[in-house]
Amino acid sequence: LLTVDSCVENVHFRREWFSPAMLGRRAFRVAASDLSAMGGSPRFVLLSIAAPGTLDSAYARRVVKGLIADAAAVGAFLVGGNVAGANDLAFHVTVVGSAKAKPILRSGAKPGDAVWVTGTLGDAAAGIAMLEAGASRGRLVSAYRTPPLRVDTACRLASTGAVTSMIDVSDGFAQDLGHVCRASSVRASIDLARLPVSAALRRACRSGLLAGDANSYALTGGEAYELIFTSAGDAKTEGRIRRACEESGCMVTRVGAMRRPGKEPPGAYARDGRALRGGFSHYGKKR
Amino acid sequence: LLTVDSCVENVHFRREWFSPAMLGRRAFRVAASDLSAMGGSPRFVLLSIAAPGTLDSAYARRVVKGLIADAAAVGAFLVGGNVAGANDLAFHVTVVGSAKAKPILRSGAKPGDAVWVTGTLGDAAAGIAMLEAGASRGRLVSAYRTPPLRVDTACRLASTGAVTSMIDVSDGFAQDLGHVCRASSVRASIDLARLPVSAALRRACRSGLLAGDANSYALTGGEAYELIFTSAGDAKTEGRIRRACEESGCMVTRVGAMRRPGKEPPGAYARDGRALRGGFSHYGKKR
Numbered sequence: 007l008l009t010v011d012s013c014v015e016n017v018h019f020r021r022e023w024f025s026p027a028m029l030g031r032r033a034f035r036v037a038a039s040d041l042s043a044m045g046g047s048p049r050f051v052l053l054s055i056a057a058p059g060t061l062d063s064a065y066a067r068r069v070v071k072g073l074i075a076d077a078a079a080v081g082a083f084l085v086g087g088n089v090a091g092a093n094d095l096a097f098h099v100t101v102v103g104s105a106k107a108k109p110i111l112r113s114g115a116k117p118g119d120a121v122w123v124t125g126t127l128g129d130a131a132a133g134i135a136m137l138e139a140g141a142s143r144g145r146l147v148s149a150y151r152t153p154p155l156r157v158d159t160a161c162r163l164a165s166t167g168a169v170t171s172m173i174d175v176s177d178g179f180a181q182d183l184g185h186v187c188r189a190s191s192v193r194a195s196i197d198l199a200r201l202p203v204s205a206a207l208r209r210a211c212r213s214g215l216l217a218g219d220a221n222s223y224a225l226t227g228g229e230a231y232e233l234i235f236t237s238a239g240d241a242k243t244e245g246r247i248r249r250a251c252e253e254s255g256c257m258v259t260r261v262g263a264m265r266r267p268g269k270e271p272p273g274a275y276a277r278d279g280r281a282l283r284g285g286f287s288h289y290g291k292k293r
Numbered sequence: 294l295l296t297v298d299s300c301v302e303n304v305h306f307r308r309e310w311f312s313p314a315m316l317g318r319r320a321f322r323v324a325a326s327d328l329s330a331m332g333g334s335p336r337f338v339l340l341s342i343a344a345p346g347t348l349d350s351a352y353a354r355r356v357v358k359g360l361i362a363d364a365a366a367v368g369a370f371l372v373g374g375n376v377a378g379a380n381d382l383a384f385h386v387t388v389v390g391s392a393k394a395k396p397i398l399r400s401g402a403k404p405g406d407a408v409w410v411t412g413t414l415g416d417a418a419a420g421i422a423m424l425e426a427g428a429s430r431g432r433l434v435s436a437y438r439t440p441p442l443r444v445d446t447a448c449r450l451a452s453t454g455a456v457t458s459m460i461d462v463s464d465g466f467a468q469d470l471g472h473v474c475r476a477s478s479v480r481a482s483i484d485l486a487r488l489p490v491s492a493a494l495r496r497a498c499r500s501g502l503l504a505g506d507a508n509s510y511a512l513t514g515g516e517a518y519e520l521i522f523t524s525a526g527d528a529k530t531e532g533r534i535r536r537a538c539e540e541s542g543c544m545v546t547r548v549g550a551m552r553r554p555g556k557e558p559p560g561a562y563a564r565d566g567r568a569l570r571g572g573f574s575h576y577g578k579k580r
Contacts, residue, residue, distance in 0.1 A: 010339040010375050010387055017378040052297040054341070054385040088297050088385075091304040098341040098375075098385035100297055 418514025
């Protein structure tokens with residue numbers, strides 16, 4: 007399995023929001039997340055750095071050390087890379103991985119399948135809003151700074167043989183679920199009330215610390231790096247899914263079901279039929 | 294074999310100097326060159342694009358098409374990638390390759406080895422100077438725009454089993470040969486008069502079209518993407534090296550020999566003992 011992902015300054019992050027080690031860890035996790043979403047484990051990592059000449063080389067070394075340490079914890083090794091001059095500080099991370107089972111694609115969801123999501127949604131997007139408002143710590147900020155590493159959970163899910171499709175939430179639940187739906191030619195019917203929202207996010211929204219409501223963050227917030235996946239909807243399969251997640255200490259929530267497209271085109275919809283839209287666009291907004 | 298390399302706007306290229314297809318081709322060749330230098334063949338390519346929102350998507354598609362076509366000609370396939378917003382236009386290319394023989398490293402040169410270089414040196418660097426002076430065509434400009442693809446030559450060289458070390462010329466002959474010398478703990482003694490210089494480069498320098506002399510371009514000019522390699526210095530080995538290059542239609546020149554370091558530290562030296570210095574530094578100058 008091969009994947010590449012990037013973290014670009016002022017698009018994915020602001021330098022003052024991260025320690026260098028955190029930035030290295032984040033760059034690895036964001037790229038590894040793509041592999042996890044195929045049921046794979048990261049093995050080898052290449053890091054291509056683009057950096058302005060004004061960047062302290064000690065800073066760059068701390069980024070690399072942060073990446074190496076985080077990768078090592080899941081058995082992956084930095085084996086090469088490149089450094090080039092640039093205006094933007096950017097980290098392009100290639101991950102080579104392996105899958106014990108057959109890789110899981112976006113295109114395997116079937117009508118009748120259950121739709122699942124790991125962890126909680128919207129925390130990272132809320133964390134960005136908090137950082138922009140001047141916060142510097144807390145659960146939401148941490149969710150953005152250090153995305154979850156779902157390698158173990160994804161491998162256990164893949165080993166069940168019951169997962170029919172999977173994707174990671176990078177641009178937002180609605181948008182990424184939409185990719186699965188279109189690739190699988192199905193219509194997702196999502197029970198919005200079931201979207202997993204953390205107590206920290208509910209609290210921040212209720213208290214007025216954050217504009218907007220918790221459910222919108224959960225539905226459209228990017229940078230979550232949780233897994234959306236599908237499986238057959240029967241009780242026995244449900245049990246296997248729940249066990250696999252429990253064994254890896256990962257919360258999982260059944261949030262809806264896949265249907266035949268019918269009149270509506272393939273895509274993500276609420277149970278009332280409303281199309282689910284919104285999420286991060288690289289060319290829509292800037293951080 | 295795994296490698297990653299990047300082409301960053303205003304560091305490696307100016308956008309107005311290239312058609313989009315040329316840029317894609319160049320991004321592939323620069324990255325594939327690293328693999329060639331290990332005696333490997335590119336197989337799979339990942340392209341991570343960082344691009345400003347103002348970039349026409351048709352332009353990006355033409356870049357990708359240029360890369361795909363050039364890779365296909367040597368049996369390599371674009372299998373994935375990523376697009377992210379950024380201020381700089383940049384292409385980070387990961388190449389996964391394979392080697393039939395044992396991969397050739399920088400660290401295998403031995404005292405007594407002959408030092409070889411493919412093609413001619415300095416043309417690409419001279420081409421950049423010509424572009425900066427307002428030229429838009431010619432052999433030197435082409436050498437920069439479309440680096441040589443030495444996949445076939447490198448594989449044939451590797452198959453001889455006679456190549457002890459190899460590197461590609463990206464930052465300049467002196468600098469890249471220096472990497473081999475230090476990795477191998479040897480001292481290169483180079484006959485500067487033998488550095489292969491094209492008639493076009495000699496002509497441009499003689500006519501005053503270019504400031505500086507042809508030999509300096511050859512010694513320190515970057516972006517050549519030719520191969521520097523070493524082999525045993527005997528006549529039989531020399532014959533095998535010359536045959537391998539001839540079969541792939543590639544010019545090759547024996548330019549010196551490796552010696553024990555002695556009093557001088559490992560590195561690249563002229564025959565008169567002068568240390569060879571200079572070349573491209575990402576944090577020294579800007580294009």
